[in-house]
Amino acid sequence: MATKNNTGINIIMCMALSAGMILSAWSAKAQAARNGTLDVSVAVEEKVLLSPDKDSDSEKVEYNLTEHTGTKRITISVSPDDVTRLMLSEFCFDGTGQEPIWSTKSSATFTLTSRKTVVVVKARSDGDLFYQTTVKLTDGRSYGFIDFVIAILIAIAAVCAIYFWSRLKILRTTLSLEHEITDRTNELQAQKMKYEELAANYMPKEEFEKLKEKSKDKEKATRYKMVTVLFSDVHGFSNISKTENAEQLIDDLDRFFFHFDEVVKKFHIEKIKSIGDIYMCAGGIPQKNHTNPIEVVLAAFEMYQYMQTMKLQYGNEQGWNLRIGIHTGPVFCNNTGNKKKLEIWGDTVNIASRMEASGQINKVNITGMTYELVKEYFVCQYWGKMPVKYKGEIDMYLIEGFRPHLSEGGLGVKPNQAFQTRLGIVRFDDIEEFVLNMLEEKLPKNLYYHNLKHTIDVTTQVEIIGRHEGISDEEMLLLKTAALFHDTGFTRTYKDHEEAGVEIAREYLPKYDYTPEQIDFICNLIMKTKLPPKPVTLLEQIICDADLDYLGRADFIPVSGNLYRELRERGAIEDDIDKWNLMQIKFIEGHQYFTNSAKQMRDVNKNNQLEAIRRLVEKNN
Numbered sequence: 151m152a153t154k155n156n157t158g159i160n161i162i163m164c165m166a167l168s169a170g171m172i173l174s175a176w177s178a179k180a181q182a183a184r185n186g187t188l189d190v191s192v193a194v195e196e197k198v199l200l201s202p203d204k205d206s207d208s209e210k211v212e213y214n215l216t217e218h219t220g221t222k223r224i225t226i227s228v229s230p231d232d233v234t235r236l237m238l239s240e241f242c243f244d245g246t247g248q249e250p251i252w253s254t255k256s257s258a259t260f261t262l263t264s265r266k267t268v269v270v271v272k273a274r275s276d277g278d279l280f281y282q283t284t285v286k287l288t289d290g291r292s293y294g295f296i297d298f299v300i301a302i303l304i305a306i307a308a309v310c311a312i313y314f315w316s317r318l319k320i321l322r323t324t325l326s327l328e329h330e331i332t333d334r335t336n337e338l339q340a341q342k343m344k345y346e347e348l349a350a351n352y353m354p355k356e357e358f359e360k361l362k363e364k365s366k367d368k369e370k371a372t373r374y375k376m377v378t379v380l381f382s383d384v385h386g387f388s389n390i391s392k393t394e395n396a397e398q399l400i401d402d403l404d405r406f407f408f409h410f411d412e413v414v415k416k417f418h419i420e421k422i423k424s425i426g427d428i429y430m431c432a433g434g435i436p437q438k439n440h441t442n443p444i445e446v447v448l449a450a451f452e453m454y455q456y457m458q459t460m461k462l463q464y465g466n467e468q469g470w471n472l473r474i475g476i477h478t479g480p481v482f483c484n485n486t487g488n489k490k491k492l493e494i495w496g497d498t499v500n501i502a503s504r505m506e507a508s509g510q511i512n513k514v515n516i517t518g519m520t521y522e523l524v525k526e527y528f529v530c531q532y533w534g535k536m537p538v539k540y541k542g543e544i545d546m547y548l549i550e551g552f553r554p555h556l557s558e559g560g561l562g563v564k565p566n567q568a569f570q571t572r573l574g575i576v577r578f579d580d581i582e583e584f585v586l587n588m589l590e591e592k593l594p595k596n597l598y599y600h601n602l603k604h605t606i607d608v609t610t611q612v613e614i615i616g617r618h619e620g621i622s623d624e625e626m627l628l629l630k631t632a633a634l635f636h637d638t639g640f641t642r643t644y645k646d647h648e649e650a651g652v653e654i655a656r657e658y659l660p661k662y663d664y665t666p667e668q669i670d671f672i673c674n675l676i677m678k679t680k681l682p683p684k685p686v687t688l689l690e691q692i693i694c695d696a697d698l699d700y701l702g703r704a705d706f707i708p709v710s711g712n713l714y715r716e717l718r719e720r721g722a723i724e725d726d727i728d729k730w731n732l733m734q735i736k737f738i739e740g741h742q743y744f745t746n747s748a749k750q751m752r753d754v755n756k757n758n759q760l761e762a763i764r765r766l767v768e769k770n771n
Contacts, residue, residue, distance in 0.1 A: 188283040189229035190271050212286040226285055227257035228273055236281065238273045245269035262287065371482040377434040378446040378478040378520060379499050380419075381506035382410070382453060384427035385471040403427060406460070406470075413452045417445040420492055432494055435483050439580045443478050443523040444573060447549060448565070450474045450514045458512075471512055475505030478520040501538060508536050510548065518545035527569065529553055529562060571624045574663070578627060581662050582609070585634050592641035596719050598712035600640050600647075609633040611696035618747035619688060628668060629689050631659070632675035633696060644720065648680045682740075691744035695752075701738060702752025706759045710734065731767050735760065 192213045228241060233256055243258035244250035245268050256273075267287045274280045384403065407424050410431075414421050419433040419442070431449070433442030457472040479498035484491070501517060509515030510533075521530055529550040535543040551562030556569035565573075589602050612633045616626050632655075639650030652673040659669050675693050678685050683694035700709045714730050717723045723730060738760045743749045 188271055188273055188281050189232050190283055190285055191227050191229065192285065192287070193225040193227065194223070211283065212288065223259065224262050224287060225257055225259045226269055226271060228271065230256075232273075232281075236273070236279065237275045237277070238281070239276050240274050242272040243269055244272065371484055373480060373482055374435055374438060375480050376438075376440075376442065376478060377432050377481045377483075377494065377498060378442045378476060379432045379481065379494070379502035380430065380446050380450060380474060380476050381503050382429045382450070382472055382474045383506055384457075385473045385511050402460075406457070409456055410453055413449050413456075416452075417449045418442075419446060419449055422492060422494060432481070435481070435494065436492070439577070441573060441577050441580070443520050444527055444576065446476055447514065447516070447520070447524050447528060450476060450549070454512065454514065473506055473509045473511055474514045475502055475507070475509050475516075476514065476520050477502040477505055477517040478523060497541070501541070501544065504536060504538065505546065508546065514549040516547050516549060518547070521545070521547045524549075527553060527556060527572070567624070571627060574627050575623065577662055578630060581631065581658075582634060584658070585638060588641065589638065594640070594644075596716065597640060598716045599709065600637050600716065605634065605637050607699065608636065608693075608696045611699045612692055615692045615695055615745055615747045619692060619745055621689065621692075625689055628671055629675065629692060631655075631664070632672045632693055635659075635672065636676045636679050636693070636697070648677055651676050683744075685744055688745070695743050695745050695748035698741065698743075699748070699752065701741060701759065702743070702748075702754075702756035704755065706755075728767065728770055731763050735763055735767065738763075 190211065226243060226246075228238065232238065238256070240252045240254060241256050241258075242250050242252045243260075246258055246260035247263060248260065252274075258269075265288070269285045269287065271283045271285055272281070384406070407429055410429055411421055414431045417433070418437070418439070419431050420435055422430045422432055424430065431446075433439075433446040433449075454472055454474065457470055461470050477498055479496075479501070481494045481496045481498045484493045505515050505517060516524070516530070524530075529552070530547040531550055532545065532547050534546050536546055538544050551557065552565055552569060554560040554562055556565060556572065558564045558566045586602060586605070589605060593601060609630055612629045613626065616629055621629070635651050635655040637647065637651060638654045639647030639652075641654075642650045655673055655676065656669060659672065664672070675689060678690045678694060679697045683698070685691040685694045700706055703709070714723070714727070718725050723733070738756065741756075743752055743756075
């Protein structure tokens with residue numbers, strides 16, 4: 151029994167040993183298969199056979215394509231000797247840019263798409279023996295200057311082609327539109343002539359002439375970029391007319407509109423027309439300005455407050471309600487010079503009318519465009535959109551009142567002095583444009599120093615010094631206005647030009663809503679620029695420092711040369727540069743800047759300029 155068991159154990163051990171030997175042999179064979187390499191070759195366009203940079207027995211072979219700079223087509227082949235010797239039947243080339251598949255083809259051809267490409271060449275025999283070699287292809291071509299230039303030229307040519315193609319397309323579109331416009335214009339002219347012929351035959355001569363005159367006025371139309379149009383409507387007028395005395399009603403309406411006329415005149419707004427209970431006016435025509443959106447809203451507030459007062463007087467809570475609509479945008483205006491015949495038309499007028507019709511009773515309804523221009527001054531409430539043909543939807547806002555910090559007592563009912571100052575700062579742009587245009591047109595051409603540039607320099611410098619000195623907004627407005635007008639007197643006289651500048655300021659500043667007290671203050675500042683400067687207050691010191699700012703600037707020499715030329719041509723000094731330099735030395739030695747800001751900014755450079763002139767005089771002598 152024991153012998154039988156030993157025999158079984160021996161048989162089991164022999165089988166285990168045999169299995170172990172078989173597994174060991176298979177493992178060694180598999181390991182050899184995994185480590186097996188292939189002898190491969192690389193052909194360039196199937197013409198030139200390359201040799202690897204390393205021994206073909208290694209696991210990775212490298213081929214450098216530097217010698218074949220124009221080549222992109224590569225063929226990798228497994229050696230026929232390997233195919234026969236190893237009895238290889240299937241091959242796979244992974245890395246050629248195509249889907250790796252096993253096939254009976256021992257070579258693969260592909261296009262080199264990058265400067266470095268790695269291809270794994272795999273093969274197996276009928277006995278499932280596996281072989282693999284990694285092939286590294288390096289395109290080490292160096293691109294020279296000529297290649298770089300050619301690439302740039304190709305890129306430029308492509309850009310030029312695209313540009314000229316775009317221009318040609320735009321030109322064709324433009325020509326097409328011009329032809330269409332010409333055809334439409336000819337059609338309109340033909341229709342106009344036909345209409346005039348019919349009108350001449352069927353209308354009285356006087357009416358026909360008036361119609362032609364009106365048509366000519368529209369042909370002379372001027373386009374204004376920013377005009378604010380107001381429409382107001384006495385809501386419920388029709389209901390009131392059924393119960394009230396008709397004559398009394400008309401008298402009351404006339405009195406309302408007469409007051410509206412006074413209001414629009416106060417805010418430099420032009421009445422366009424009134425039809426029935428509709429009142430229409432516009433700001434920004436015929437004199438263009440930047441403040442018309444604010445001024446039209448101010449006028450709307452006064453109209454509304456007046457109507458509220460009249461309601462209390464009449465004791466009529468149902469009637470005399472006002473609905474107002476406002477919009478800002480471009481309009482066309484007949485440039486007749488006769489305000490009584492002033493007419494405007496365009497989308498802005500139509501939208502303003504729609505805003506009035508879509509508004510709320512006893513509210514000022516404005517568009518989003520007007521809102522953007524007045525939101526810093528008024529409290530506005532968004533309340534919806536209004537569809538407009540060809541314009542889409544337009545935002546609507548209701549004016550609730552003045553902003554608290556810009557109203558008396560913070561109640562938002564009446565504007566305070568801070569509001570007026572901010573409005574004056576906006577209005578200053580209109581004054582500046584007017585004065586600079588006047589100087590450009592009327593200043594004598596031989597004013598080489600007291601010219602337009604000098605006025606701009608002084609106006610800029612008073613703001614710089616004023617900011618450093620911490621003056622208020624109202625003081626800044628008055629100071630900049632004085633600087634703007636301080637040399638306007640040169641348009642009338644050279645001697646005593648300060649007095650002439652005061653006359654001009656008193657003539658024009660009331661048109662821009664400066665109070666008499668403000669005008670007196672500005673005129674005093676202008677007179678303080680008279681030499682020698684003797685300022686007392688801080689604002690007087692600022693304008694005097696700004697007027698002689700050039701003494702401490704880097705451009706002192708050319709500016710001084712312009713002053714010398716100006717005085718010499720007017721016979722105020724001799725034609726002697728040495729005497730002029732001595733005059734400058736004496737003037738600079740006796741000059742001083744008054745404000746701390748000017749001293750800090752200009753004193754050092756002024757002293758340097760003084761020393762430079764002294765050295766020049768010593769050298770010449």
